Amino acid sequence: MEATTDGSQADQFIAAGLASLGIEADEVDLAIMGALHGLLWPPLLELLDMDLGDVAPERCPDLSREPQ
Amino acid sequence: MTDPLDLGLRAQAAAIAAGEVDPAELLEATLARIEERNPALNAVVETFPERSREMLAAAPDGPLHGVPVVLKDEWPLPWRAQRFGAAELTVHTAPGESGPYRALRDAGAVVVGIGNMHELGGGTTGNTSVYGPARNPWDPERCPGGSSSGPAASVAARLVPAAVGADGLGSVRFPAAYCGLTGLKPTFGRAAMEGHHMAPVTTLIVSGPLCADAGDCRLLASSLYGEELAAGKASGLRIGVVRDAVSEDVTPEVAAACEAAVEALRAETGGEVREIELPDLEAATLSALLIINSEAARGATPARLNQLSPELSPIARGTLKYRMLLPAAAAAQAQLVRTLMRRRLAALFAAVDVIAWPTVPAPAPPLEAPIVELPSRTSTADQANVRGAALANLTGIPSISLPAGLSDEGLPIGLQLQAAWGADELLLDAAEALERANGRRWVESLPPLAQATTTEG
Numbered sequence: 026m027e028a029t030t031d032g033s034q035a036d037q038f039i040a041a042g043l044a045s046l047g048i049e050a051d052e053v054d055l056a057i058m059g060a061l062h063g064l065l066w067p068p069l070l071e072l073l074d075m076d077l078g079d080v081a082p083e084r085c086p087d088l089s090r091e092p093q
Numbered sequence: 094m095t096d097p098l099d100l101g102l103r104a105q106a107a108a109i110a111a112g113e114v115d116p117a118e119l120l121e122a123t124l125a126r127i128e129e130r131n132p133a134l135n136a137v138v139e140t141f142p143e144r145s146r147e148m149l150a151a152a153p154d155g156p157l158h159g160v161p162v163v164l165k166d167e168w169p170l171p172w173r174a175q176r177f178g179a180a181e182l183t184v185h186t187a188p189g190e191s192g193p194y195r196a197l198r199d200a201g202a203v204v205v206g207i208g209n210m211h212e213l214g215g216g217t218t219g220n221t222s223v224y225g226p227a228r229n230p231w232d233p234e235r236c237p238g239g240s241s242s243g244p245a246a247s248v249a250a251r252l253v254p255a256a257v258g259a260d261g262l263g264s265v266r267f268p269a270a271y272c273g274l275t276g277l278k279p280t281f282g283r284a285a286m287e288g289h290h291m292a293p294v295t296t297l298i299v300s301g302p303l304c305a306d307a308g309d310c311r312l313l314a315s316s317l318y319g320e321e322l323a324a325g326k327a328s329g330l331r332i333g334v335v336r337d338a339v340s341e342d343v344t345p346e347v348a349a350a351c352e353a354a355v356e357a358l359r360a361e362t363g364g365e366v367r368e369i370e371l372p373d374l375e376a377a378t379l380s381a382l383l384i385i386n387s388e389a390a391r392g393a394t395p396a397r398l399n400q401l402s403p404e405l406s407p408i409a410r411g412t413l414k415y416r417m418l419l420p421a422a423a424a425a426q427a428q429l430v431r432t433l434m435r436r437r438l439a440a441l442f443a444a445v446d447v448i449a450w451p452t453v454p455a456p457a458p459p460l461e462a463p464i465v466e467l468p469s470r471t472s473t474a475d476q477a478n479v480r481g482a483a484l485a486n487l488t489g490i491p492s493i494s495l496p497a498g499l500s501d502e503g504l505p506i507g508l509q510l511q512a513a514w515g516a517d518e519l520l521l522d523a524a525e526a527l528e529r530a531n532g533r534r535w536v537e538s539l540p541p542l543a544q545a546t547t548t549e550g
Contacts, residue, residue, distance in 0.1 A: 037095040046196050047330030047395040050414060051440065057411025058418075064272050064476070075376060077429040088296055089282035091439040091514050 035062045098126055101544075102160060102254040102309035109159040115407045116159025116203075120149055123161040123205055127252050130542065133233055136246035137206035138224040141235075144172055147483040149203045157316060158201030163208045163247045163256040167294035168288050168300075170204060175290065178210035178222040178240070180404030183392035183413070184290050191288025191522065193300050193317060200316035201498045204454055206219060209243030214241060214298075217267045217453075221406050222401055227429040227462055229271060230540040235457040236393045236474065240266030244303050251543040252302065256311045259289070261385055261402040262275050263452075263482025266494035270452035270507025271301055273496045273538060274387060275524060276303045277310045278482075280514050281489035286316040294388045297381060306536040307495065307524035314517070327522040330364035333445035335371045342469045343454035348497030350449045350506040354527060358449075361530035362523070367445055374484065377434045380427035381483035386416045419445040432483050435488045442513035447523055452507035453478045454496040484509055493520040496535035504539075 041051050041059050051057070083092055095116045108114040118426045124142055145161070153160055168191035169175050175186050197204055211219050219242025219373050220226045230250040231234040237246040241258030245268030248256050258265040260278040269276025286292045302313035308324075315321045332355055334340060341348070360368050393413055401410050420431035425476040441448070454477050454503060455465035465476040485492035490511055497508035506526075512520050529535055 039415070039418065043414065046417055047399075048417060051397045051514045053407045054411050054414055057407055058415040061411065061415045065382075065419075068375060069383075069420075071418075072376055072379055072383075072426050072430070075373075075421055075430070077426065077428065077433065080429045080433050082429065083435070084317055086432065086435070086507075089280055089514060090489075091442075092435040 035059060035066065088093070098122055100254060101305045103162050103312055104349070105254050105313070106157055116149055118147060120161055120205065122202060127206060130250050130252060133227045134230060134246050134250055135225050135544065136209055136227050136237070136243040136250065137208040137252060138166060138209045138243060139173070141172065142207060145148060145203050145205050148198065152201040153199065154199030155199060156312060157188060157197065157356040157515040160202050160255070161205035161253050162197055162202045163206050163253050164193060164197070164204050164246050165208045165241050165244050165256070165258045166210050167214070167232070167259045170194055173207070176223065177214065177290070178212045178224065179409065180223045181402040182290065183397055186290050189288055190439060191283030194288070196285045196316045196319065199258070205253060207232065208241065208247055208258070211239030211242055214259070214261055214264060215409060215412060216241040217263060217475045218458070219268065220460045220463055221408065222255045228460065229241060230459050230542045231273065231457070234393050234459055235504065236271060236460050236463050238271030238457065240264040241268045241303060245269060245274055245276070248272070248274055248303050248305065249540055251539070255309055256303045257313070257317065258301055258303050259298055260301050260486065261295065261383055262479055262486055265301040265303060266452050266482055266492060266507070266509060267478050269458040271505065272538070273505030273535065274303050274305060274489055274516045275307050275310050275496065275536065276494045277301045277314055277517065277520065278485055278492040279314065279318065279517055280491040283517065284314065285319070289416065291388060291391070292548040296388065297385050306528060306533070307521045320520050322521060325522045327362045327519065327526045329469050330358065330362035330523060330526070331445040332359055332366045333369040333441060333448040334366055335369055335448070335450060337371065337374060338469070339374060340450040343451050343466050344467070345386045345504050346500050347451050347454060347456070350402060351449070351508045354497035358523060358531040359526045361526045369441055369445060369448070371437065371441065371448070373430065373434065376430050376481065377487050378480045379485040380430040380519070381487040382479070383419060383424050384431070384487070386419060390416050409486050422436065431487050434484065438488055438490060447507060447510045448511050450481060452509040454481065456500045456502065456504035456506060458462060481509060490514055491520055492530055493524055496538070498535060499538065539548065
């Protein structure tokens with residue numbers, strides 16, 4: 026199946042995701058979530074596409090100091 | 094003689110220590126000023142005069158003895174649980190001695206009120222809160238910035254000389270910029286956080302001071318850090334600037350004011366300006382958003398989400414539920430971006446001392462429609478603002494917003510400086526250098542509502 030990020034898929038994703046978690050939502054909730062999804066999802070897909078295989082993870086990073 | 098209420102934090106503390114100002118009289122005058130000026134601002138959402146008087150009666154002779162301070166609605170007090178600007182939280186809160194409260198109490202300060210905040214810390218404008226929106230003293234029809242809206246508006250309106258805010262994605266720096274104040278986001282872990290309901294899980298949020306100038310921030314931060322932040326003189330400052338949306342997709346007057354401030358800072362310190370590369374800032378911003386959303390999901394069970402208070406705003410309700418759909422793979426990727434950006438910054442800070450760009454890309458927008466016009470597009474203020482602030486929270490570095498000018502409409506413009514881990518003192522030194530360079534013009538600018546009152550004598 027081809028990947029797309031159109032509105033109908035977003036609606037399906039949100040509705041199916043909420044239903045699978047047992048979370049109820051009214052029309053206002055869905056409208057807000059649709060708007061959030063439209064803002065967040067495209068850059069989120071870009072984030073997932075970033076090749077970070079060469080970045081060695083920090084083990085228990087101490088954020089008060091520069092990385093080791 | 095200047096009214097003691099119009100003095101900054103250092104001056105109020107010094108006047109009390111010298112016996113020139115009676116702290117009991119100052120407290121009553123502060124409460125009266127809050128009563129007088131706050132209705133136009135909704136900056137302070139609760140006062141507790143008897144508790145404040147008791148705090149003053151027991152106050153030790155610390156560096157903040159007798160000085161009234163506002164605390165953001167993000168930490169508990171022994172007599173009050175935090176509400177986080179919301180009708181409901183997904184975690185239990187209760188009254189108690191929080192870290193910032195202890196720090197203030199042990200320094201001799203008096204908590205005189207609770208500062209309003211953007212609901213659930215979820216916005217950069219302060220226009221949404223269970224208490225109603227806070228308003229900007231420079232123009233009450235404008236946003237004060239968020240989420241530390243009330244603390245900033247309180248100081249800008251000279252209700253109090255200092256306030257404690259919290260910064261998870263810029264929440265001290267945005268209101269500092271919108272309200273013409275100096276606001277410090279400490280290095281992660283340096284400032285008191287205990288008692289915050291997210292303290293056990295957050296890797297982004299810190300407490301931080303909001304004051305009129307850097308010297309006052311230094312004094313208040315020394316109490317919050319539990320160590321004196323020594324003053325130095327910034328010299329030979331190597332200032333890094335990036336040619337990226339954070340510095341270029343801003344209004345022309347913001348660009349002009351911040352470029353002038355950077356040049357003034359360079360000249361004052363005998364330093365230099367270096368262009369630097371800092372790619373993937375958009376990914377860093379999204380990563381910080383993903384991480385803070387996953388941390389904030391604590392306690393948000395489906396059952397709980399199905400019983401949310403109808404008094405929560407529609408945006409808060411939708412956000413709390415949508416948060417449950419964010420993929421774990423993206424959160425894991427965000428942690429790798431965090432590591433990547435931390436390593437890049439560590440390398441950059443070998444070549445520059447500070448990185449400078451505008452705190453926000455446009456001055457405070459209207460409360461009714463928090464939209465900003467950028468060269469590239471029309472944007473919500475939230476979207477436009479967060480991209481310049483999230484890097485410091487994601488990586489743990491300190492950052493400061495300082496006044497850099499006024500727009501044609503008379504609204505404050507803020508410059509942001511970021512430095513290496515633990516170099517909070519350097520940021521304060523640099524801020525003081527900029528104050529010297531411009532003759533303290535911007536830190537002494539007052540909104541009309543807070544024009545200094547003078548008395549005979």
